[in-house]
Amino acid sequence: xxxxxxxxxxxxxxxxxxxxxxxxxxxxxxxxxxxxxxxxxxxxxxxxxxxxxxxxxxxxxxxxxxxxxxxxxxxxxxxxxxxxxxxxxxxxxxxxxxxxxxxxxxxxxx
Amino acid sequence: xxxxxxxxxxxxxxxxxxxxxxxxxxxxxxxxxxxxxxxxxxxxxxxxxxxxxxxxxxxxxxxxxxxxxxxxxxxxxxxxxxxxxxxxxxxxxxxxxxxxxxxxxxxxxxxxxxxxx
Numbered sequence: 537x538x539x540x541x542x543x544x545x546x547x548x549x550x551x552x553x554x555x556x557x558x559x560x561x562x563x564x565x566x567x568x569x570x571x572x573x574x575x576x577x578x579x580x581x582x583x584x585x586x587x588x589x590x591x592x593x594x595x596x597x598x599x600x601x602x603x604x605x606x607x608x609x610x611x612x613x614x615x616x617x618x619x620x621x622x623x624x625x626x627x628x629x630x631x632x633x634x635x636x637x638x639x640x641x642x643x644x645x646x
Numbered sequence: 647x648x649x650x651x652x653x654x655x656x657x658x659x660x661x662x663x664x665x666x667x668x669x670x671x672x673x674x675x676x677x678x679x680x681x682x683x684x685x686x687x688x689x690x691x692x693x694x695x696x697x698x699x700x701x702x703x704x705x706x707x708x709x710x711x712x713x714x715x716x717x718x719x720x721x722x723x724x725x726x727x728x729x730x731x732x733x734x735x736x737x738x739x740x741x742x743x744x745x746x747x748x749x750x751x752x753x754x755x756x757x758x759x760x761x762x763x
Contacts, residue, residue, distance in 0.1 A: 566749070567752065576759075578736055580754070635691070636681075636690070
């Protein structure tokens with residue numbers, strides 16, 4: 537399958553803790569994006585990291601990319617109950633297709 | 647600025663029927679892409695349109711088709727519906743102008759929930 541692996545599949549933490557999600561892929565990429573999806577709704581863009589970048593930050597979010605290991609991670613610091621959602625990594629391949637991970641379901645308990 | 651609008655929000659059809667879903671992108675966005683989301687298969691890319699031309703296509707049968715109009719609005723059609731077509735269908739628009747690059751974020755609508763009985 538072209539879909540990579542995301543782990544963990546599910547994560548439950550307390551408010552204030554950090555949450556780390558990982559994404560691995562198999563083929564070369566142009567860029568990698570992270571999205572959040574609240575139940576039954578559309579995806580919301582979080583961060584785009586290009587293949588020549590190693591790290592990007594946006595507020596409480598930090599994304600890293602290691603192209604040699606074909607992996608990326610999303611770190612959410614000081615989590616809040618409102619961060620409860622599913623998180624997806626999305627890769628664009630050089631064939632023009634978008635490839636989604638299976639997602640990590642994050643639950644942040646107040 | 648209005649977001650991506652998908653209509654209808656919910657749809658119930660029977661096997662063998664056909665269905666058309668509509669997507670209005672954010673003003674100024676010329677790239678519109680479609681996705682199918684199911685519990686079993688997750689999110690899968692259907693196709694992408696840019697300036698009324700299909701630019702990229704996922705691995706779906708020919709029963710799934712789409713088109714884009716001159717105002718960038720897009721429709722997706724599924725013919726001869728099967729039970730397995732029950733899913734959340736998501737549309738996204740972006741400023742992405744380069745084919746196969748996806749260097750601009752995607753802006754998603756809230757989807758159309760299709761149930762096939």
